[in-house]
Amino acid sequence: MTTLGDLFDVAVARLQEAGQAPLASNPHGGxxxxxxxVHILEEIGKGIGPRGNTSARERSLTVGERNLQGGLKQATQWLATAQNYLRGQSGSGSVSVNDRLVDAGRALVAVRDTVSSHLGPDRGPLTPYAYLLSHQAGLDYLVHRYSEVAYAAGQVVHRLAQDAEHPGAVEAxxxxxLSLNGASVHAxxxxxxxxxSLASFPLALAVEPVQASPTDLTSTVTLRLEQDSERLSRVAYGALHDRAEQRxxxxxxxxLSRWTAMTRMLSGRVLRRVxxxxxxxxxxxxxxxxxxxxxxxxRAWDAAAEKWAHVVDISDPREHPQLPPPGYELVRSGRVTRLPSPDPHPAVVISRTAxxxxxxxxFGAQWTPEQAxxxxxxxxxxxxxxGGLGALAASLYRLPAAGWQMAVAAPWTVKRAGAGLVTDAPEYRPAQLEPDRRFYPVHLRQVxxxxxxxxxxxGAEQAAASSLLKVARRAGTSVPRAALDASAHQTIVREQKWVTPTQIQDPARNLPRAHVPTELLTGRRPGLRR
Structure with missing residues (x-):
């Protein structure tokens, strides 16, 4: 999957190519x-500051953002001056923009789209990774990468200065x-x-299952597993904060617990086979x-699924105990209704697909869980x-990393179900309940x-993810996504108030105030009597 680091690298590479391409055949003089x-500088300006922030909270500009914005503004003014000189030489009329610069601009637009994919219509976070770009370290990362793009744009301007003929254009x-280079260095x-680690910041995929097919190439399985993990991570965060459209x-x-348990078992068999x-x-x-x-x-996922053996969520009648058929009198009186059969949650389909x-x-592309x-x-x-042992371990690592997030959200989902959970466990049956009443509210101990x-x-998912990372490192494969996941997991932990929260943005420096004598403030002078 394309990440923020990849997009910034594309933008810098295209600008470097544009700065090294010959300009002698250019009929418009550059x-x-x-x-x-100028378009590149405008895109950089859109990506920094509160407009490019991933949080709905208001915030002040960081020192790096102020330095970069000031240099961009000055450079844009000087480029407008140079453009006037060039168009005075070549005549008026529209010109086509260089293809390499168009590609760089599209990459910067894709950076903003990648960041925005983690936000909802209200600018609220949809994934735990959205918070990372709102912290000081995340803001500094964006400034650092945008400053690299600004420096590469300065190299294009330097090439223009070398080939310009008008002395005023050369000076501009x-x-x-100099403005772009200075802004880049100071930023x-x-x-x-x-x-x-935010270089591996991914695109947030929509929670729409992509079914597995017998015609799929086995060489694409690991990539699609990573995409399924991204979708499950988004589902988990939505369930944790109750932001999803479908609960x-x-x-x-x-x-979901059943399918996840089977996925972990098959993943273990893959490693054992190798x-x-x-x-x-x-x-x-x-x-x-x-x-x-x-x-x-x-086994841990299977044990969690077993806890639902005597608990029924009446808000979702897809799974209900086998009830005896209704009697003739109930049917004739019209007191029997057919339970609806709603579609399962997309997370269930995604977990089965994984x-x-x-x-x-x-086993091969033709395999399905129903086969022998x-x-x-x-x-x-x-x-x-x-793609090798290290790539296999890195791809399988994404499954327990997303599973950890789902396990965090599951208890909150159970608590929100609340009065909709009923049970027929005999050990929790109230003493004074009517004998013909089979179900009763779930007990607190069951929750x-x-x-x-x-x-x-x-705990089991964390141990599995750690073991897979060790396998990848022994194989010489780096997993930069692991650092990003660790930061996101720490954010989730802070939200649950398991640790002491830390400040999101560095405070502005409070400079010492100069000492002002009291006499100057009150208007009194020594030796004078009021």
Whole structure:
């Protein structure tokens, strides 16, 4: 998936290419490049400051943002002066903008779109990653990368100054270049606390399941698993803050837990299959350890699903106990209604799809959960489709990372269900309840049991993710997304008030005030009597 770091790299690379391309054949004397550079500076200005902020809160500009905005404003004015000289030489008329600068501008627009994809219509966060760009380290990262783009734009302006013939245009170009270079240097100096793990900041995908198909190529399974994890992460955050259009019901949580348990079990079998065909070395031992951690996670998810055995969410009648058929009198009197069958939550479909994808990687593209067991594919084919051992571990890591977020949100979903949960557990049946009444409100201890079960899932998912990261590091594969996930998980923990909250933005410096004598304030002078 394309990330913020990739988009900024594209913008810088295209500007560097534009600065190195020959201008001798340009019939407009560089006027098209000037228009393109001005457009780039406008896009940079849109990406910094409160307009480019990912939070709905008002905030002040950081020191780096002020430095960068000041340099952009000065450079734009000097470029307008140079443009007047160039158009005076080549005549009036519209010119086409350089293609490389167009690509750079599109990359900067995509940066803003990527950030905005994590926000709702009210500018509220839709994912835990949205908060990261509202902290000081996130703001500094954006300033740092935008300053690199501004510096690359300055190189294009420098090339224009070398090829310009009018002395006034040369002077204006040099002044614009100095403004951009100075702004870039001062902005990066003020943004030293930038969190460079935000380079892996992804695009927030819509919560719309993309079904697995027998015609899918097994070489695309790991990429689509990562996309499914992104969708589940967004669902988890929406469930945690009750911002989703469709709430997760008890039936949804039960089915999701079942499918997730099966996904973890199949993921462990994939690693075990690869380890069986490897020589006994630390890499194989790491795979076996990670497979064991995934099996532990599968058991934790299955145990959480078992807690729903005697609990029914009456707000979602898709899963209800087998009731005896209604009698003739009830049917004749019209007191029998057919329960509706609403569609399952998209998270349930996505979790099943993730299970199918892991099974396709292990057994082949034709596999479905309803089929009988079949022989596993050779380990060489699995590694070839995944891109190697490190890439396989990095892709599978995304599953428990998103599962941890879902386990955090599950207890809150249970609590919001509230009075809609009923049970037929005999140990919690009220003593004075009517004998013919089968169901009664869920007991507080059952709600606590859900919380405890999903807390066990959180620990198991964290251990599985850590084991997979160790496998990736042993294989020489870096996983920059892990640092981003760790920051997002810390944000979730702060929201749950498990740790002491820290300040979001660095406060402005309070400069010492000069000492003013009291006599000057009151108007009295020594030796004078009122």
């Amino acid at each position: 006027a098209d490049l000037v228009d393109g550079v 170009f040099e002044a614009a270049r 990066r100096a003020a943004a030293r606390s930038a969190d460079h 997760l019901s008890g039936a949804d949580l039960k089915q 380890a069986d065909e490897m020589p006994e070395d630390p890499a194989a031992a790491g795979l076996i350890e990670a497979a064991g951690a995934l099996r532990t996670s599968a 299970c199918v994808r892991v099974g396709q990687l292990l 067991p079949r022989p596993s594919r050779p380990a060489a084919e699995i590694l070839e489709d995944a 606590e049991a859900f919380t405890s079960a999903y807390a066990q899932v959180m």
